[in-house]
Amino acid sequence: MSTIQTIVDLIYLLAAALFVIGLHLMNSPATARKGSQFSVVGMVLAIAATLAYLIDVGGVTTTGWIVLAAGFAIGGLVGLRSADKVKMTDIPQLVSIFNAVGGGAAALVALTDFVHDKNLHLATIGPTPAVATALDILIGAVTFTGSIIAAGKLQGLISGSPIIIPGSKIINTILTVVGLGSAAFLFTGTTNTDVLILLLVAALLFGITLVLPIGGADMPVVISLLNAFTGTAVAMAGFVINSSALIIAGALVGASGTILTKLMADAMNRSIPNIMIGGFGQGETAAAVSGGVTGNIRQLSADDAAIQLSYAQKVVFVPGYGLAAAQAQRELKDLAQLLEDRGVEVLFAIHPVAGRMPGHMNVLLAEVDVPYTQLYEMEAANLEFPTADVALVIGANDVINPAARRPGNAISGMPILDVDKAKNVIVIKRSMGQGYAGIDNELYLDEKTSMFFADGKKGLASIAAAVRELVAN
Amino acid sequence: MSHQLLTDLSIFILSLLVGFEVISKVPATLHTPLMSAANSIHGIVLAGAMLTAAQAHSNLGYVLAFFAMMFAGMNVAGGYKVTDRMLKMFKRRPTKPVVENVQAEVKP
Numbered sequence: 001m002s003t004i005q006t007i008v009d010l011i012y013l014l015a016a017a018l019f020v021i022g023l024h025l026m027n028s029p030a031t032a033r034k035g036s037q038f039s040v041v042g043m044v045l046a047i048a049a050t051l052a053y054l055i056d057v058g059g060v061t062t063t064g065w066i067v068l069a070a071g072f073a074i075g076g077l078v079g080l081r082s083a084d085k086v087k088m089t090d091i092p093q094l095v096s097i098f099n100a101v102g103g104g105a106a107a108l109v110a111l112t113d114f115v116h117d118k119n120l121h122l123a124t125i126g127p128t129p130a131v132a133t134a135l136d137i138l139i140g141a142v143t144f145t146g147s148i149i150a151a152g153k154l155q156g157l158i159s160g161s162p163i164i165i166p167g168s169k170i171i172n173t174i175l176t177v178v179g180l181g182s183a184a185f186l187f188t189g190t191t192n193t194d195v196l197i198l199l200l201v202a203a204l205l206f207g208i209t210l211v212l213p214i215g216g217a218d219m220p221v222v223i224s225l226l227n228a229f230t231g232t233a234v235a236m237a238g239f240v241i242n243s244s245a246l247i248i249a250g251a252l253v254g255a256s257g258t259i260l261t262k263l264m265a266d267a268m269n270r271s272i273p274n275i276m277i278g279g280f281g282q283g284e285t286a287a288a289v290s291g292g293v294t295g296n297i298r299q300l301s302a303d304d305a306a307i308q309l310s311y312a313q314k315v316v317f318v319p320g321y322g323l324a325a326a327q328a329q330r331e332l333k334d335l336a337q338l339l340e341d342r343g344v345e346v347l348f349a350i351h352p353v354a355g356r357m358p359g360h361m362n363v364l365l366a367e368v369d370v371p372y373t374q375l376y377e378m379e380a381a382n383l384e385f386p387t388a389d390v391a392l393v394i395g396a397n398d399v400i401n402p403a404a405r406r407p408g409n410a411i412s413g414m415p416i417l418d419v420d421k422a423k424n425v426i427v428i429k430r431s432m433g434q435g436y437a438g439i440d441n442e443l444y445l446d447e448k449t450s451m452f453f454a455d456g457k458k459g460l461a462s463i464a465a466a467v468r469e470l471v472a473n
Numbered sequence: 474m475s476h477q478l479l480t481d482l483s484i485f486i487l488s489l490l491v492g493f494e495v496i497s498k499v500p501a502t503l504h505t506p507l508m509s510a511a512n513s514i515h516g517i518v519l520a521g522a523m524l525t526a527a528q529a530h531s532n533l534g535y536v537l538a539f540f541a542m543m544f545a546g547m548n549v550a551g552g553y554k555v556t557d558r559m560l561k562m563f564k565r566r567p568t569k570p571v572v573e574n575v576q577a578e579v580k581p
Contacts, residue, residue: 012520019514020491026507027498033560036510040553043516047549050520060527067535068526071542072519078543079551086555091505098512098552101544105518108541112525115534128478227508234515239481241521247481248488249517255492256511260504352501359504366562373565377501 004056011049012245018042029372088367092357093154099226100147106233107140124189132239134183138203140233145207147226160216178202217436220264223357228257260358267352269414300450306466312389314345322395326456333368335464349381351399382418391422397435410437425449428459509556516549
């Protein structure tokens, strides 16, 4: 082992350590940014070391250098630009795209390596690289197309409702057989490119058929799962080219994605296979039932809401995805600030699946300067509801439905925010429409609940205006 | 099972366990930046792309290398940038710092 090689390997080790420390520092919002910076340092060191290694061993052609530099420059610029431009509501799409390119790059590493081995006219490749190559291409390619479809759904380019392809069972069976068959053939160490291409195509198609049938509200689980896939694909690429840096980084991401997937699935009380088969949003249009709910609804005006809120000691805001869809985060913060200035204790109760990816709602509220000390996770928030004078719900539905505590319905067993434990509940909502689960919300009929029928943005703005007027008088 | 594979597998399994341990302590508030940070970390595939691209000596090899570099470059540069953008927004007290608060922070 040359001196340079040893130094490079030591730098990889340092980089891996920095990644772990960086992730560790993310255990608190106060240190998280420093953690990300540690991780950047690790990454820059690893890339610089790789560059030094390439220069040292030589063998890169001039064209090779140009290709390296051009690819990196173009990709890097596109990445930076999209990271600069992206709106916080669109973060899930961007993360999906980064999952796609990460998985794609991992698959390409194995492909390039395979092509190289073939050019060396090797009759077979060793069992380890063979298995790792097959897995890398399989997982990487599924992640690539799957994430693109997920991003398309989140962006609204592809319908968010579950798309059921006719004969999908047969198609998936064929793809699985072809994929596993060609993977098994690759395990034998063949350098036959046709088999590789067959595996690649089957995996790419499988990524599409996997994500298309999944509904929009299940995206937090899907993104997390694809994130775990990308990590695993990168780790497999590490096995292919014998790079411990890739193996460690890939495994860390794999672990992170797996944890988030489980948390999200638990928060929706659904199993991962159940989500992958297709959403329960399929029969959602059965609105006929909702007519029965109109019975005992109390409505209130902006002035009434303003009085309730202004004279409360403690107000819990419950934002759901509808808030983000209405782009009403600023209006919410404005109202919260007004109440705080009056001495009202204000906090925000965030359900794990309140956004389109894990933790999304927290980012949206942080963007409008809500301090993170006011952002309460579900369990902490549920301790606060019994002492809250008013719970104000904006754009949340299924995650506050008390029906979840009873067996026998679509959301039974799903952990919910105990909004009904607050002394008074105000719900800002456009209509009595149902949530994603397609069932009525009995909270709206509760005698301490008042409905304020309005668009989230306008509703919050009019309540804030009423509070201002009230305070002025 | 070769020595190399055994080493690689050990590293893989232990890193997974470290990952589970470290990441399970991240609060739900930070899950989006966490995923974005993890996303950036798998940008290390850039190093892999560089190493394999160095072996490219055919047109097909160059094309594959180019896309690998482009994808990985986008992943790593964009990932870190957007993570930092998000984390910058998480503040304890975004409103004008009041003197009391500053003192309270220094105290412990």
